[in-house]
Amino acid sequence: MQGLALRMIFSALLCSISARASGCPLRCECSEPAHTVKCVSKDLRSVPSGIPGYTRNLFIMGNQISRIGPESFKGLDNITTLSLSNNRISEVESQTFSGLRSLRTLDLSSNQLAVIHPEAFTIPGHTLRELNLSRVLYNHSAVMDLANSLRWSTLGQLRTLDLSGNRLIYLPPHTFSFLGALRRLILANNSLVAIHNGTFFGLSSLEQLDLTLNTLRTIQGEGLAELDSLPVKVRLLLGENPWTCICGLEPFAAWLNVSQGQVEDAGRLVCAFPPDMRNTSLLSLAGAHGEGSGGNRVVLGCLRVGEDADLTLQTSYMFLGVVLGFVGLVFLLVLYLNRRGIKKRIMSMRDACTEVWEGYHYRYEIDSDPRLSQVSTTADI
Numbered sequence: 001m002q003g004l005a006l007r008m009i010f011s012a013l014l015c016s017i018s019a020r021a022s023g024c025p026l027r028c029e030c031s032e033p034a035h036t037v038k039c040v041s042k043d044l045r046s047v048p049s050g051i052p053g054y055t056r057n058l059f060i061m062g063n064q065i066s067r068i069g070p071e072s073f074k075g076l077d078n079i080t081t082l083s084l085s086n087n088r089i090s091e092v093e094s095q096t097f098s099g100l101r102s103l104r105t106l107d108l109s110s111n112q113l114a115v116i117h118p119e120a121f122t123i124p125g126h127t128l129r130e131l132n133l134s135r136v137l138y139n140h141s142a143v144m145d146l147a148n149s150l151r152w153s154t155l156g157q158l159r160t161l162d163l164s165g166n167r168l169i170y171l172p173p174h175t176f177s178f179l180g181a182l183r184r185l186i187l188a189n190n191s192l193v194a195i196h197n198g199t200f201f202g203l204s205s206l207e208q209l210d211l212t213l214n215t216l217r218t219i220q221g222e223g224l225a226e227l228d229s230l231p232v233k234v235r236l237l238l239g240e241n242p243w244t245c246i247c248g249l250e251p252f253a254a255w256l257n258v259s260q261g262q263v264e265d266a267g268r269l270v271c272a273f274p275p276d277m278r279n280t281s282l283l284s285l286a287g288a289h290g291e292g293s294g295g296n297r298v299v300l301g302c303l304r305v306g307e308d309a310d311l312t313l314q315t316s317y318m319f320l321g322v323v324l325g326f327v328g329l330v331f332l333l334v335l336y337l338n339r340r341g342i343k344k345r346i347m348s349m350r351d352a353c354t355e356v357w358e359g360y361h362y363r364y365e366i367d368s369d370p371r372l373s374q375v376s377t378t379a380d381i
């Protein structure tokens with residue numbers, strides 16, 4: 001029994017010594033010829049120390065690491081590909097990757113980031129080309145941190161950014177304004193409901209924008225203007241959104257018709273609502289706003305809405321008429337009830353008028369007689 005325990009301890013010691021000798025951290029697999037180190041699903045609580053300097057590809061996946069900071073990757077200048085996916089990482093500190101001067105690809109997908117420091121992704125020399133932040137946010141509250149870190153991390157040479165699966169409801173304007181070299185932006189599988197002025201500002205090299213699987217019901221004028229502001233070579237993906245084919249969709253359908261060259265999946269976009277329109281191609285609704293296309297107007301429910309409006313207008317006019325008629329009746333009734341008093345008043349008014357008139361007439365006669373007027377003026381003096 002004792003012998004067995006001793007042998008186990010000895011072999012464990014031997015193992016660790018041999019691991020040290022070849023310079024590979026415990027629970028990791030290292031391959032010097034392939035310049036690769038893998039520490040996959042080993043229940044690690046932090047990034048292991050002792051990763052060999054030759055490492056170019058480092059995979060630390062499926063562990064329990066909650067925080068990473070600058071001390072996590074000291075002296076690893078040769079790393080070009082780093083994957084930290086699926087680790088429950090909740091905090092990325094400032095300058096975490098700034099020691100990785102050759103880093104080109106960073107995969108942080110499937111973590112639970114709640115705190116991202118503004119300069120979390122800064123890499124001196126701007127070597128980073130691909131950043132995978134798919135399913136990375138703990139919840140939507142981290143979106144402001146994310147937007148700030150994308151602005152402050154000097155990612156001017158980034159080519160691909162994957163932000164899919166983050167339940168994003170809204171993107172702050174100018175989030176991507178310092179990503180001038182970005183070619184591919186993946187925003188699929190989020191909960192975006194609208195595109196606003198400034199959402200895609202600064203993406204002057206963009207070639208692909210993936211907005212599939214969001215919650216867009218339509219895109220209005222502001223959003224269409226924003227999409228039109230993207231470079232002409234950009235290819236858009238807009239499928240699997242709950243396009244809602246009611247009155248108001250026509251401008252989007254018409255835009256889609258003229259932008260078929262840019263929207264890669266334009267032909268596959270279909271209505272999701274209302275139920276009787278389900279699976280109707282959006283392109284078939286283009287022109288629904290054109291003159292003389294009465295049939296289509298009915299299809300999008302615009303005519304019915306118009307009729308409803310007319311009806312309510314008519315109702316309110318009728319109501320107004322009834323009220324006015326009633327007021328008039330009351331007025332007449334009051335007049336009738338007071339007819340004696342009114343007659344008397346009119347008589348007295350007439351008498352007063354006559355007196356005034358006669359007085360005026362008398363004065364006029366005096367004024368128009370020069371002699372009399374002279375008398376009166378001298379009398380005044």
Ligand SMILES: *[C@@H]1O[C@H](CO)[C@@H](O)[C@H](O)[C@H]1NC(C)=O
Nearest residue numbers: 052053054055075076077078
């Ligand atoms: C990086 O790789 C080069 C050449 O492969 C090597 O000379 C250098 O020592 C490596 N860096 C480190 C920190 O080991």
Ligand SMILES: *[C@@H]1O[C@H](CO)[C@@H](O)[C@H](O)[C@H]1NC(C)=O
Nearest residue numbers: 085109110132133134160162
């Ligand atoms: C990002 O990571 C996810 C999951 O790990 C993967 O499915 C996706 O293809 C990656 N994105 C890119 C652009 O490689």
Ligand SMILES: *[C@@H]1O[C@H](CO)[C@@H](O)[C@H](O)[C@H]1NC(C)=O
Nearest residue numbers: 114137138139140141142143
């Ligand atoms: C996100 O999570 C934090 C911490 O649990 C919480 O305080 C916050 O309300 C959450 N935000 C949303 C939008 O759910």
Ligand SMILES: *[C@@H]1O[C@H](CO)[C@@H](O)[C@H](O)[C@H]1NC(C)=O
Nearest residue numbers: 135164165166167189190213
């Ligand atoms: C979308 O993202 C959620 C997490 O936000 C994930 O559970 C789901 O599998 C993703 N769906 C697809 C089709 O990728």
Ligand SMILES: *[C@@H]1O[C@H](CO)[C@@H](O)[C@H](O)[C@H]1NC(C)=O
Nearest residue numbers: 196197198221222223225226
């Ligand atoms: C977008 O905002 C800018 C100023 O930030 C303004 O000049 C421009 O007219 C706006 N565009 C639309 C379509 O609202």
Ligand SMILES: *[C@@H]1O[C@H](CO)[C@@H](O)[C@H](O)[C@H]1NC(C)=O
Nearest residue numbers: 270271275276277278279280
């Ligand atoms: C819509 O089209 C899909 C595939 O084209 C089909 O599977 C589905 O049954 C259709 N739904 C309706 C309501 O027609």
Ligand SMILES: *[C@@H]1O[C@H](CO)[C@@H](O)[C@H](O)[C@H]1NC(C)=O
Nearest residue numbers: 254257258285286287288290
């Ligand atoms: C669709 O676009 C074409 C040009 O690409 C145009 O000729 C046609 O009139 C448009 N249809 C509608 C209904 O707007």
